[in-house]
Amino acid sequence: MTLTFPDVIDRACCDEFDRADPLADLRRRFDVDDGIIYLDGNSLGRLPTDTPARVARLIGTEWGKGLVRSWTDAEWMHSPRRLGAKIARLVGAGDDEVLVTDSTSIDLFKLGVGALQARPRRPVILTEHTNFPSDLYIADSIARLFDGRVRVRRVARHELRAALDDQVAVLLLTHVDFRTGERHDMRALSDAARSAGALSLWDLSHSAGAIPVDLTAAGADLATGCGYKYLNGGPGAPAYLFVTRRLQAELTNPIAGWLGHASPFTFEPEYRAAPGIRSWMTGSPPVIAIAALEVAIDILLEADARALGEKAGALTELFIRLADAKLQRFGFELVTPREPARRGAQVSLRHADGYGVVRALIDDGVIGDFRDPDVCRFGFPPLYTRYVDVWDAAERMVTVMESGAHQRAAYAQRAEIT
Amino acid sequence: MTLTFPDVIDRACCDEFDRADPLADLRRRFDVDDGIIYLDGNSLGRLPTDTPARVARLIGTEWGKGLVRSWTDAEWMHSPRRLGAKIARLVGAGDDEVLVTDSTSIDLFKLGVGALQARPRRPVILTEHTNFPSDLYIADSIARLFDGRVRVRRVARHELRAALDDQVAVLLLTHVDFRTGERHDMRALSDAARSAGALSLWDLSHSAGAIPVDLTAAGADLATGCGYKYLNGGPGAPAYLFVTRRLQAELTNPIAGWLGHASPFTFEPEYRAAPGIRSWMTGSPPVIAIAALEVAIDILLEADARALGEKAGALTELFIRLADAKLQRFGFELVTPREPARRGAQVSLRHADGYGVVRALIDDGVIGDFRDPDVCRFGFPPLYTRYVDVWDAAERMVTVMESGAHQRAAYAQRAEIT
Numbered sequence: 001m002t003l004t005f006p007d008v009i010d011r012a013c014c015d016e017f018d019r020a021d022p023l024a025d026l027r028r029r030f031d032v033d034d035g036i037i038y039l040d041g042n043s044l045g046r047l048p049t050d051t052p053a054r055v056a057r058l059i060g061t062e063w064g065k066g067l068v069r070s071w072t073d074a075e076w077m078h079s080p081r082r083l084g085a086k087i088a089r090l091v092g093a094g095d096d097e098v099l100v101t102d103s104t105s106i107d108l109f110k111l112g113v114g115a116l117q118a119r120p121r122r123p124v125i126l127t128e129h130t131n132f133p134s135d136l137y138i139a140d141s142i143a144r145l146f147d148g149r150v151r152v153r154r155v156a157r158h159e160l161r162a163a164l165d166d167q168v169a170v171l172l173l174t175h176v177d178f179r180t181g182e183r184h185d186m187r188a189l190s191d192a193a194r195s196a197g198a199l200s201l202w203d204l205s206h207s208a209g210a211i212p213v214d215l216t217a218a219g220a221d222l223a224t225g226c227g228y229k230y231l232n233g234g235p236g237a238p239a240y241l242f243v244t245r246r247l248q249a250e251l252t253n254p255i256a257g258w259l260g261h262a263s264p265f266t267f268e269p270e271y272r273a274a275p276g277i278r279s280w281m282t283g284s285p286p287v288i289a290i291a292a293l294e295v296a297i298d299i300l301l302e303a304d305a306r307a308l309g310e311k312a313g314a315l316t317e318l319f320i321r322l323a324d325a326k327l328q329r330f331g332f333e334l335v336t337p338r339e340p341a342r343r344g345a346q347v348s349l350r351h352a353d354g355y356g357v358v359r360a361l362i363d364d365g366v367i368g369d370f371r372d373p374d375v376c377r378f379g380f381p382p383l384y385t386r387y388v389d390v391w392d393a394a395e396r397m398v399t400v401m402e403s404g405a406h407q408r409a410a411y412a413q414r415a416e417i418t
Numbered sequence: 419m420t421l422t423f424p425d426v427i428d429r430a431c432c433d434e435f436d437r438a439d440p441l442a443d444l445r446r447r448f449d450v451d452d453g454i455i456y457l458d459g460n461s462l463g464r465l466p467t468d469t470p471a472r473v474a475r476l477i478g479t480e481w482g483k484g485l486v487r488s489w490t491d492a493e494w495m496h497s498p499r500r501l502g503a504k505i506a507r508l509v510g511a512g513d514d515e516v517l518v519t520d521s522t523s524i525d526l527f528k529l530g531v532g533a534l535q536a537r538p539r540r541p542v543i544l545t546e547h548t549n550f551p552s553d554l555y556i557a558d559s560i561a562r563l564f565d566g567r568v569r570v571r572r573v574a575r576h577e578l579r580a581a582l583d584d585q586v587a588v589l590l591l592t593h594v595d596f597r598t599g600e601r602h603d604m605r606a607l608s609d610a611a612r613s614a615g616a617l618s619l620w621d622l623s624h625s626a627g628a629i630p631v632d633l634t635a636a637g638a639d640l641a642t643g644c645g646y647k648y649l650n651g652g653p654g655a656p657a658y659l660f661v662t663r664r665l666q667a668e669l670t671n672p673i674a675g676w677l678g679h680a681s682p683f684t685f686e687p688e689y690r691a692a693p694g695i696r697s698w699m700t701g702s703p704p705v706i707a708i709a710a711l712e713v714a715i716d717i718l719l720e721a722d723a724r725a726l727g728e729k730a731g732a733l734t735e736l737f738i739r740l741a742d743a744k745l746q747r748f749g750f751e752l753v754t755p756r757e758p759a760r761r762g763a764q765v766s767l768r769h770a771d772g773y774g775v776v777r778a779l780i781d782d783g784v785i786g787d788f789r790d791p792d793v794c795r796f797g798f799p800p801l802y803t804r805y806v807d808v809w810d811a812a813e814r815m816v817t818v819m820e821s822g823a824h825q826r827a828a829y830a831q832r833a834e835i836t
Contacts, residue, residue, distance in 0.1 A: 031482045040486045047482035055477060056470055059710070063652055064449045064465035067785060068458045076653055103701025105675035106524060113563070129687065134676035134701070137689040141674045145531070145563065154687075179685075228702070234481055235494055235705035256559045257523035258552035266790050267597075269547065269572075271555040283521025283552070284646070287653035289707055292477070367485060372684050 003314040005321060014318070014387035022307045027384045029299050030232075037366045037389045037396070042178075042206060042346050042379030045232030051295045058291045079294070080259075080285045081278060086297045087231075087240045090305075091204060091223070092214030097242050099277045100227070100290055104205055104239040106255075107224035108138045108172070110280065111241060113254040115170040115199045115222060116142065116150055118247070122169035122198065125152045128160060132178050135203055139172055157182075160189065164196040170222075171198050175213070176206035176344030179371050181316075181336040183207065183344050187218040194219060199247070205229055209300055210345035210381055212309040221247055230345070230381055231300065233293030238286050248276055257282035303383060311382035313340035315390055319347045319378065322394035330401040335375060346379045356410025360400045363409065366393050421732040423739060432736070432805035440725045441800060447717050448650075448802045455807045455814070457786045460596075460624060460764050460797030463650030469713045476709045497712070498677075498703045499696060504715045505649075505658045508723075509622060509641070510632030515660050517695045518645070518708055522623055522657040524673075525642035526556045526590070528698065529659060531672040533588040533617045533640060534560065534568055536665070540587035540616070543570045546578060550596050553621055557590055575600075578607065582614040588640075589616050593631065594624035594762030597789050599734075599754040601625065601761050605636040612637060617665070623647055627718055628763035628799055630727040639665055648763070648799055649718065651711030656704050666694055675700035721801060729800035731758035733808055737765045737796065740812035748819040753793060764797045774828025778818045781827065784811050 006013060018024060031047040032038075038046060062074040071077045085095035101107065112125065125139045131154075139152045155163045164171065171193040176183045186202060193200040202223040207213055209230030215223055221244050227237030243251060252273070258264045259281035262272040273279040300308075317340060323332060327349070335348040351357055351374060358370040368378040380390065400406055424431060436442060449465040450456075456464060480492040489495045503513035519525065530543065543557045549572075557570045573581045582589065589611040594601045604620060611618040620641040625631055627648030633641055639662050645655030661669060670691070676682045677699035680690040691697040718726075735758060741750060745767070753766040769775055769792060776788040786796040798808065818824055 031478075034483060036485070038485060044481075044486040044489075046485070047477065052474055052477050052482075055473060055706070059465065059470050059473060059652065060449075063462075064470075065452060067454070067456060067464070068462040068787070069780075069785070070653070071462075102520070102524065103675070105677075105701035106520065106673060109673050109700075132676075133679070133685045133687060133689075136687060137674045137676060137679070140689060141672060145672055226702075234477065235488070236702045236707070238704070239701070254559060254563055255524065255527050256555045257521070258550075258555060259523075261551070261555070267551045269551060269554060271551075271558060282527075283523035283657070284644075284654045286656070286704055286707055288473070288710060289654070289704055292706060362487075367487070369486070 002310055005318065009318070009321060011388060011391050014391040017387040021311065023303055023311055023382060026299060026303055027386065030384045032384055035365060037393050039366065039368045039378040039380065039393060041381035041384070042229050042377070043369055044228055044235060045230060045296070045381065046384055047234070048232060048296050048299055051234065051292050054295045055288060055292050058288060076285065076287045079287060079290045080281060083290055083294050083297060084240060084277065086294070086301060090213070090297065090300055091208050091242065092216045093242050094216070094245055096276050097245055098240055099280050100238050100240045100293065101281055101285065102239060104203065104224050104226045105134050105138055107239050107241040108135060108201070108203065109142065110253055110255055111201055111222045111224060111243070112138065112142045112170060112172065114251040115201060116146065117254065118251050119169035119199065122167055123150050124167045125150065125170050125172055126160070126163055126168045126198070127152065127154055127172040128157050129154045130157065130177060130179065131172070132174050132203060132205070135172060135174060161192050164192050164198060166197060168196060168198040170201050172201045174203040174206060176346070178206050179348060179375055179377070181343045181346035181348050183211070183342050186220060190219045190221070206346070207344050210308070211312050212305050215242060220244065227293045231293065232296035234289065236289070237293045238289050241280055243277060243280060253280045253282070255282045259284060300383065308382050312345035312380065315380035315382060315385055315387065316340065316343060316345060316347050318387060318390045319380065319394065322390065323347070323349060326394055326398050345381060346377060348378070349376045350374050351376055353406050353410055356406035357400065359409035360405035361396065363405070364396050364400060366396050420728055423736065427736070427739060429806060429809050432809040435805040439729065441721055441729055444717060444721055445802045445804065450802055453783060455784045455811050457784065457796040457798065457811060459799035459802070460647050460795070461787055462646055462653060463648060463714070463799065464802055465652070466650060466714050466717055469652065469710050472713045473706060473710050476706060494703065494705045497705060497708045498699060501708055501712050501715060502658060502695065504712070504719060508631070508715065508718055509626050509660065510634045511660050512634070512663055514694050515663055516658055517698050518656050518658045518711065519699055519703065520657060522621065522642050522644045523552050523556055525657050525659040526553060526619070526621065527560065528671055528673055529619055529640045529642060529661070530556065530560045530588060530590065532669040533619060534564065535672065536669050537587035537617065540585055541568050542585045543568065543588050543590055544578070544581055544586045544616070545570065545572055545590040546575050547572045548575065548595060548597065549590070550592050550621060550623070553590060553592060579610050582610050582616060584615060586614060586616040588619050590619045592621040592624060594764070596624050597766060597793055597795070599761045599764035599766050601629070601759070604638060608637045608639070624764070625762050628726070629730050630723050633660055638662065645711045649711065650714035652707065654707070655711045656707050659698055661695060661698065671698045671700070673700045677702060718801065726800050730763035730798065733798035733800060733803055733805065734758065734761060734763060734765050736805060736808045737798065737812065740808065741765070741767060744812055744816050763799060764795060766796070767794045768792050769794055771824050771828055774824035775818065777827035778823035779814065781823070782814050782818060784814050
């Protein structure tokens with residue numbers, strides 16, 4: 001269902017969109033009865049209502065009663081692959097291409113080093129200036145480690161293709177920009193990287209779970225993503241990593257730990273890599289956190305991927321239209337692309353008093369966030385965000401701006417700091 | 419209290435030891451009413467009774483209601499350092515020397531690479547043949563990464579000191595051997611490493627929480643340890659790492675991620691390391707797992723460290739005496755040192771049918787574990803193990819051996835495999 005917005009939008013019309021929303025039932029699977037308009041699911045997703053009971057069972061029964069036997073009896077040992085195979089369906093990968101392990105930053109490091117070792121004659125990690133800072137820091141960490149042999153080249157977004165020369169080992173990009181919400185053309189860039197003989201490494205933290213991702217169709221080589229944003233796995237949830245089947249024999253996990261061993265429990269003195277994706281495991285899996293993440297992924301997999309992407313496009317479209325109509329006069333400037341296919345499920349507005357605006361909105365029950373120097377960021381996770389939430393958020397922004405609450409909030413904050 | 423064992427030990431005497439045990443009350447803080455004699459806490463510790471409620475509150479209230487605000491309001495962001503400071507008290511470190519992050523294997527990698535970069539003219543990681551396999555694999559991973567510049571030298575335990583020459587950058591050892599339970603003299607070896615100009619890196623996974631560890635008194639440089647064995651943090655609990663204050667300015671985290679940045683939330687394009695131990699963070703902290711681990715550490719900190727070590731010595735002494743008296747005739751051979759100061763809280767017995775013995779014991783409610791090729795491993799975590807448990811375990815072993823259940827169990831297993 002692609003929505004057609006009328007010329008004049010009102011709350012009743014948003015209410016009607018919600019009644020027609022094919023994903024509306026899934027909202028009830030989250031703890032949403034708090035009167036808060038939560039537009040920060042791109043930072044920490046909401047709590048699924050089934051998570052507390054699942055985690056309680058894991059802790060009380062599987063751990064408390066099953067004890068060490070649960071590594072096999074409750075299939076803890078298999079959980080990184082079982083959940084990896086589910087996430088694979090969400091990102092268009094094969095069930096033997098995805099694994100849940102470590103954090104996004106550690107996974108970027110492992111995949112990045114693996115890529116460089118597979119392209120030993122190529123010294124460059126290519127990325128863009130505005131990539132997520134941790135991704136940039138990890139790229140720099142890798143370069144430092146290779147001590148002169150590898151360097152990081154950061155270019156502007158429009159210079160990426162031209163920079164893909166025969167020196168580039170790996171193109172490291174975040175699919176949707178954390179600050180602006182702008183989406184890369186994953187297929188075109190993965191193709192360009194491959195044509196140049198480089199590998200593509202995608203950070204899906206700000207896209208998977210909110211908009212359709214199809215790594216196979218895009219011809220992506222490597223990817224990782226965060227479990228606690230649009231995937232709703234809970235604070236500090238583990239990340240996942242993807243290595244295309246095409247490259248599994250060629251790339252090696254540079255941090256080979258016992259869980260990636262072909263036979264971890266024979267405790268052999270020499271490492272023998274497990275076949276396939278399991279070789280990318282390092283230490284023991286974070287079993288409790290994996291259980292929490294699995295509940296959330298099961299809900300996402302009930303959603304029609306196409307409907308999810310369409311709703312993300314419609315929610316952000318609605319917010320952009322309301323911002324155009326109601327917020328421009330207060331000095332807000334749209335940062336996010338207007339074309340739905342060129343953005344994620346997020347809209348960012350620049351404002352000179354951005355920090356105060358976000359603070360005042362939070363005080364008023366609308367949670368977004370602020371990114372230096374002047375960006376107000378609003379996420380619209382399609383699983384649990386309603387069209388009326390978008391309407392109400394825009395209305396409350398108008399109230400905040402008219403009342404001057406944003407200036408008072410900014411002033412209070414400055415007083416706190418100084 | 420150092421126990422004096424009578425010449426003839428019986429169950430009543432064990433019962434008396436339990437009544438006099440200064441740690442007896444702490445056993446009630448664990449979920450132990452299952453009739454199981456659990457001698458595998460060195461693999462996965464027991465569940466503290468307070469853990470389910472603490473995790474439920476974190477998930478239901480802090481995450482579900484507090485949402486993204488809990489990073490500051492519930493101090494999630496600070497939790498790796500807060501819990502690190504608590505673990506520091508357990509291992510004789512300063513509260514600014516320990517951090518909870520990643521897994522033991524990842525932490526070994528980070529610390530090992532950091533140590534090598536700090537000793538650039540020294541090409542050797544020195545370790546022993548029988549170190550925990552994952553530690554060996556990580557050492558090999560590091561050497562591969564430095565591609566010819568670094569090599570791993572594995573020697574026998576008695577050759578370690580002689581091998582500490584001017585080529586060694588880092589001495590990588592596990593404090594208590596996972597297979598035999600033998601304990602290194604941490605102070606003597608840390609001293610020897612320092613005298614040779616090398617850094618010492620200790621894996622405390624099989625010692626901290628069960629026997630006294632004092633990193634400061636031992637003059638240790640670097641350390642890491644597992645959260646889910648004697649620390650009782652739950653399956654896949656995060657690990658902790660220690661960098662002595664003396665070296666914090668000299669060593670650098672080789673996987674620099676955003677959480678180790680001096681100012682993570684200003685999202686600066688260039689990395690600036692946080693001061694001190696926080697620079698060893700990489701990705702977002704596993705908040706749910708940290709909450710579970712913190713409950714368990716709080717209990718450990720209520721125990722008198724000296725009493726804990728003495729009880730570990732007494733429980734293992736009791737089991738060794740019972741094994742001498744009752745089990746030798748069935749062909750069991752003691753692998754663990756007889757001198758309490760030379761072992762951890764674990765006793766290992768070699769037996770030709772070891773696998774069958776452990777299987778049959780598990781069927782009979784005594785959980786230990788088996789390590790190739792023939793080692794039956796029994797852990798005696800002093801926090802929740804009673805002297806009568808030791809007595810009953812030995813008695814049941816006698817019953818198993820007399821009934822031949824171990825042979826039937828081994829046969830059933832072989833049938834399953836073939």
